[in-house]
Amino acid sequence: MSAGFGACRKPKPGLILEGAARHGADPARSFVVGDRWRDVEAGRAAGCRTALVDHHYAESVPEAADVTVDSLAAASRWILATLRPE
Secondary structure, three states: OOOOHHHHOOOOOHHHHHHHHHHOOOHHHOEEEEOOHHHHHHHHHHOOEEEEEOOOOOOOOOOOOOEEEOOHHHHHHHHHHHHOOO
């Protein structure tokens, strides 16, 4: 079952949802990390938590990520902290 190309082109969530279904992942318990607003919007549309790695691109960001960080390592630390029980 493959979604059409248009449904998979970011910021649409088709590719994320298709991958989640194929691998039995729950988008609500998943994370999307990206460096563009399209990544964040696709993740949010799929129901995932999102992290934006901010490279200060000259573009507006229409939807805020759950967290904005300056590196992939920082996004990884945020994910681990989010998953760690209190």
